[in-house]
Amino acid sequence: xxxxxxxxxxxxxxxxxxxxxxxxxxxxxxxxxxxxxxxxxxxxxxxxxxxxxxxxxxxxxxxxxxxxxxxxxxxxxxxxxxxxxxxxxxxxxxxxxxxxxxxxxxxxxxxxxxxxxxxxxxxxxxxxxxxxxxxxxxxxxxxxxxxxxxxxxxxxxxxxxxxxxxxxxxxxxxxxxxxxxxxxxxxxxxxxxxxxxxxxxxxxxxxxxxxxxxxxxxxxxxxxxxxxxxxxxxxxxxxxxxxxxxxxxxxxxxxxxxxxxxxxxxxxxxxxxxxxxxxxxxxxxxxxxxxxxxxxxxxxxxxxxxxxxxxxxxxxxxxxxxxxxxxxxxxxxxxxxxxxxxxxxxxxxxxxxxxxxxxxxxxxxxxxxxxxxxxxxxxxxxxxxxxxxxxxxxxxxxxxxxxxxxxxxxxxxxxxxxxxxxxxxxxxxxxxxxxxxxxxxxxxxxxxxxxxxxxxxxxxxxxxxxxxxxxxxxxxxxxxxxxxxxxxxxxxxxxxxxxxxxxxxxxxxxxxxxxxxxxxxxxxxxxxxxxxxxxxxxxxxxxxxxxxxxxxxxxxxxxxxxxxxxxxxxxxxxxxxxxxxxxxxxxxxxxxxxxxxxxxxxxxxxxxxxxxxxxxxxxxxxxxxxxxxxxxxxxxxxxxxxxxxxxxxxxxxxxxxxxxxxxxxxxxxxxxxxxxxxxxxxxxxxxxxxxxxxxxxxxxxxxxxxxxxxxxxxxxxxxxxxxxxxxxxxxxxxxxxxxxxxxxxxxxxxxxxxxxxxxxxxxxxxxxxxxxxxxxxxxxxxxxxxxxxxxxxxxxxxxxxxxxxxxxxxxxxxxxxxxxxxxxxxxxxxxxxxxxxxxxxxxxxxxxxxxxxxxxxxxxxxxxxxxxxxxxxxxxxxxxxxxxxx
Ligand SMILES: Nc1ncnc2c1ncn2[C@@H]1O[C@H](COP(=O)(O)OP(=O)(O)OP(=O)(O)O)[C@@H](O)[C@H]1O
Numbered sequence: 001x002x003x004x005x006x007x008x009x010x011x012x013x014x015x016x017x018x019x020x021x022x023x024x025x026x027x028x029x030x031x032x033x034x035x036x037x038x039x040x041x042x043x044x045x046x047x048x049x050x051x052x053x054x055x056x057x058x059x060x061x062x063x064x065x066x067x068x069x070x071x072x073x074x075x076x077x078x079x080x081x082x083x084x085x086x087x088x089x090x091x092x093x094x095x096x097x098x099x100x101x102x103x104x105x106x107x108x109x110x111x112x113x114x115x116x117x118x119x120x121x122x123x124x125x126x127x128x129x130x131x132x133x134x135x136x137x138x139x140x141x142x143x144x145x146x147x148x149x150x151x152x153x154x155x156x157x158x159x160x161x162x163x164x165x166x167x168x169x170x171x172x173x174x175x176x177x178x179x180x181x182x183x184x185x186x187x188x189x190x191x192x193x194x195x196x197x198x199x200x201x202x203x204x205x206x207x208x209x210x211x212x213x214x215x216x217x218x219x220x221x222x223x224x225x226x227x228x229x230x231x232x233x234x235x236x237x238x239x240x241x242x243x244x245x246x247x248x249x250x251x252x253x254x255x256x257x258x259x260x261x262x263x264x265x266x267x268x269x270x271x272x273x274x275x276x277x278x279x280x281x282x283x284x285x286x287x288x289x290x291x292x293x294x295x296x297x298x299x300x301x302x303x304x305x306x307x308x309x310x311x312x313x314x315x316x317x318x319x320x321x322x323x324x325x326x327x328x329x330x331x332x333x334x335x336x337x338x339x340x341x342x343x344x345x346x347x348x349x350x351x352x353x354x355x356x357x358x359x360x361x362x363x364x365x366x367x368x369x370x371x372x373x374x375x376x377x378x379x380x381x382x383x384x385x386x387x388x389x390x391x392x393x394x395x396x397x398x399x400x401x402x403x404x405x406x407x408x409x410x411x412x413x414x415x416x417x418x419x420x421x422x423x424x425x426x427x428x429x430x431x432x433x434x435x436x437x438x439x440x441x442x443x444x445x446x447x448x449x450x451x452x453x454x455x456x457x458x459x460x461x462x463x464x465x466x467x468x469x470x471x472x473x474x475x476x477x478x479x480x481x482x483x484x485x486x487x488x489x490x491x492x493x494x495x496x497x498x499x500x501x502x503x504x505x506x507x508x509x510x511x512x513x514x515x516x517x518x519x520x521x522x523x524x525x526x527x528x529x530x531x532x533x534x535x536x537x538x539x540x541x542x543x544x545x546x547x548x549x550x551x552x553x554x555x556x557x558x559x560x561x562x563x564x565x566x567x568x569x570x571x572x573x574x575x576x577x578x579x580x581x582x583x584x585x586x587x588x589x590x591x592x593x594x595x596x597x598x599x600x601x602x603x604x605x606x607x608x609x610x611x612x613x614x615x616x617x618x619x620x621x622x623x624x625x626x627x628x629x630x631x632x633x634x635x636x637x638x639x640x641x642x643x644x645x646x647x648x649x650x651x652x653x654x655x656x657x658x659x660x661x662x663x664x665x666x667x668x669x670x671x672x673x674x675x676x677x678x679x680x681x682x683x684x685x686x687x688x689x690x691x692x693x694x695x696x697x698x699x700x701x702x703x704x705x706x707x708x709x710x711x712x713x714x715x716x717x718x719x720x721x722x723x724x725x726x727x728x729x730x731x732x733x734x735x736x737x738x739x740x741x742x743x744x745x746x747x748x749x750x751x752x753x754x755x756x757x758x759x760x761x762x763x764x765x766x767x768x769x770x771x772x773x774x775x776x777x778x779x780x781x782x783x784x785x786x787x788x789x790x791x792x793x794x795x796x797x798x799x800x801x802x803x804x805x806x807x808x809x810x811x812x813x814x815x816x817x818x819x820x821x822x823x824x825x826x827x828x829x830x831x832x833x834x835x836x837x838x839x840x841x842x843x844x845x846x847x848x849x850x851x852x853x854x855x856x857x858x859x860x861x862x863x864x865x866x867x868x869x870x871x872x873x874x875x876x877x878x879x880x881x882x883x884x885x886x
Pocket of ligand 1: 612613614618620728828
């Protein structure tokens, strides 16, 4: 770096480190003038006052003119010659300056931002010199342009520009030196011209050398002051000045240094030989400058290989970087490919594993092979996975290394100064070594990769073999499965057919079972009837729309005979002779009832009774309405239908009585308005048939007459509106239809009775909201129903005493419950959860009644038995007349 500076200083002809140079210059000047030379003064070095004394200089000069006045013309001639020489030199320098300008124009433009001296810069100023110097340093150093205080330029392209810049700077320096020469020579020429004119005009003697000298001195002093001299710069300034105007400088200095030797001083200034020697000296200075420029060029030429070398190194580093990038990309691609292959293998392995698990199930041999393959595959997989991890680590290491290298490269590029070429070379060598090392590692890694690739290809081949094996096994298994499937399909179809047959058989069996069960129940009921058991039917009332909105059903009908009520404590099962669903119609209900009507024609006492909670559908079942007539109307029709049927054999008489038991009082509903009210008393005849003394018994001849009578009697029945029922029956209704069939052949009489009982409903006062009369009615109803329950319990448990006489209701029902009757009890119930308690009570009540056995006997049978018994007794007494007397 310093060599550049030295070179430039040499180029300027300055040896600022040595003050000896000043002495040498003085000596040189002395030799040129061949006169004693006073010492040159540096900046701040004030000459002695005697040296600048104008008076002494004038005295010396005047004295000299007197001595050498005859030589003035010769001096003028000399000066003219000197002037011509200077003119010639000036022309030469101008030509040279033009050449330099042309060179400068040929040179490439200075890059923007690069600071150089302008053409107007003066080299005698310190700052321009300092600006130029670093640029030259760059030429021999980092080969980059650099200006004073410049920020570092990082682009490598600027290294080329720096070379050119250095050249340009050198050219500029040379140009500026020439310009300086030119200016000084022009100045010298001007002075000489002025001096010549002055001498020609004859003023030289008057004015004296003192003025001229003082002008020269002050001119010199001005130059010195303007330079702001530092030692080196002052020396440089002197050098320029002394090289260009040695005569004036020398003359002035001589005059100053030898004030007492005026003659010699004045004569030396005006001597032509001095002028010639000055021109020679200037010429030699110019030549020396040329030499310096040549030296600079040679220095540049010397530096050029270094520059080229550095440039080549930079290019090489770029190539290294590119190579590293390329290697990195290749590695990345290899790793990506491997990763993709491994992913494919892994997916394939999973698929294969899945297939193997399916495939290898068929034989033990295959299972063994599957295990072997699995182990091998797992090992290979682990190896592959290790390889991947290793590769990834390598990749990461390389990435880090590349980053480090790039960082080093960036740092080396951004170094403000590379110490020297050697260091740069060392650095490059180190980089090359490192690159070599990396290449070696890369080669090793590639070798390793090749090995792994070979392993991978081996594994791939194994895998292909496995795949082939797998395909073969799969096809075998598929064939086996297909074969098995065909046979299995046949078997399956066979089994399906058998199953279908079994299902059909099962269905038939189920139907048979149901039929048998129904028959069994029917026969059971028949047997029970024959036994005299009370037949109990349950009828469920549908929920009203209002109930459906807020209530849910608690009833499940399992079959026509079984009802399950879901209670909070669990389901409770009830068994009845028949369970009618809410949707069952009045016709359906009557279908199972009409057989009993036939029994009345056979001489049985038939009782159809409805019991249940208020509003549960008792009146609906017994009476119904115009659209859905109940059992009563249908029974009426059936009676007269049967009357028709029996008309040929029997003379059938039908009569009807209709009573209500209201507040424990019997009321004759058929009593005529004009008929006096008589006391109604409940009686029982010898056959156990209950009848009411004082009640009106109306004979009827057809169903309509009976219906009219019935509905007329209903008009008189007590009803009322409660919360539970808009039209609640507040009394028990007892309709008795007496049927008397007299045999047209024998005259025998068969008496039967059909009793229809619509009991008042049991109710809870809180729910029904009964009060006043209704409360009394309700309590009377509940009381009578309670006595009915007691009777049923007594009959069911076959107690010796049955409490019929506890209420008029039970007294009236004496021949219907446990008496000479075939009793059908309808228990009506609500399925709404709201009525769960009442429903449970009613169903329990009815279940108990189911256990009651009536002593049902045909009245005709009884008479026949009595007649036969009488005949037997007569025969026993030995009587011969045993004719029927009954
Ligand atoms: N099986 C049914 N199908 C359709 N509606 C019914 C059925 N059972 C009862 N009802 C209706 O329910 C309401 C009450 O019935 P019903 O008057 O017969 O009850 P109840 O048991 O006689 O009551 P109460 O004891 O208060 O006289 C009536 O409007 C009736 O039409």
